[in-house]
Amino acid sequence: MDGNGRWAEGRGMRRIFGHREGVNSVRETTTECARMGVKSLTLYAFSVENWKRPRAEVRYLMRLLRRYLIDERPTLMENDVRLLGIGRLADIPEDALATLRETERLTSENRGMVLRLALSYGSRTELADASRRLAEDVLAGRLKSEEIDEETLRAYLYDPETPDPDLLIRTAGEMRLSNFLLWQISYSEFHVTDVCWPAFRREQLLEALRCYAARERRFGGLIQDDKPKGIEAERAS
Numbered sequence: 001m002d003g004n005g006r007w008a009e010g011r012g013m014r015r016i017f018g019h020r021e022g023v024n025s026v027r028e029t030t031t032e033c034a035r036m037g038v039k040s041l042t043l044y045a046f047s048v049e050n051w052k053r054p055r056a057e058v059r060y061l062m063r064l065l066r067r068y069l070i071d072e073r074p075t076l077m078e079n080d081v082r083l084l085g086i087g088r089l090a091d092i093p094e095d096a097l098a099t100l101r102e103t104e105r106l107t108s109e110n111r112g113m114v115l116r117l118a119l120s121y122g123s124r125t126e127l128a129d130a131s132r133r134l135a136e137d138v139l140a141g142r143l144k145s146e147e148i149d150e151e152t153l154r155a156y157l158y159d160p161e162t163p164d165p166d167l168l169i170r171t172a173g174e175m176r177l178s179n180f181l182l183w184q185i186s187y188s189e190f191h192v193t194d195v196c197w198p199a200f201r202r203e204q205l206l207e208a209l210r211c212y213a214a215r216e217r218r219f220g221g222l223i224q225d226d227k228p229k230g231i232e233a234e235r236a237s
């Protein structure tokens with residue numbers, strides 16, 4: 001969700017107003033995705049690197065997160081959305097973490113869509129944390145090293161249920177991954193828009209989905225066609 005600061009500065013406002021307006025984009029995107037039948041949405045809300053920002057901005061973001069987690073409960077319930085946090089959640093201030101846990105509990109029975117908020121998240125950190133826990137299990141004899149395959153490693157990620165995203169949307173025109181879901185996005189389709197996150201609403205979401213619908217996904221293989229045309233043509237001749 002990039003471009004909050006630029007959106008605000010472009011309007012002569014302080015950066016935090018971009019974050020505040022960004023919450024409205026979070027609500028609209030979440031609601032639209034749930035209504036359209038998207039099963040999983042993961043939003044990169046705060047990275048492990050974001051702790052390096054000025055203390056006042058970090059404090060504002062944590063307060064905004066807590067407010068969001070309280071205020072959005074009715075919308076999440078109305079739209080049958082289950083909310084989960086992924087990342088180094090222990091880094092988050094106690095009051096925000098307690099509010100996150102409570103929102104997770106309240107929405108735990110919702111089955112329409114899972115909304116994952118990546119908080120104090122970094123993909124390299126996720127892989128390092130997973131490797132450490134995996135090594136501990138090998139050392140303790142709970143796992144044999146020869147048993148380790150892709151699915152074993154996945155089981156040690158923050159949330160093994162996180163599906164591989166079909167589509168990754170990057171706002172504010174940035175052409176980089178910024179340490180986001182590196183394991184899970186191996187075969188995701190990318191959509192980069194110049195629109196800053198606070199201006200990313202229903203119209204921009206639909207545009208991203210239209211672009212995605214036109215993609216041909218082969219996952220490293222070839223398109224499976226019902227009729228092998230070459231052979232058919234040979235037989236017909």
Ligand code: FPP
Nearest residue numbers: 001002003004005006019022045064065068
């Ligand atoms: C990056 O934009 C955005 C963030 C670091 C914070 C994202 C937070 C929100 C959208 C609002 C809070 C979200 C929730 C779920 C409560 P930037 O500040 O780096 O923008 P810039 O690149 O233009 O400076």
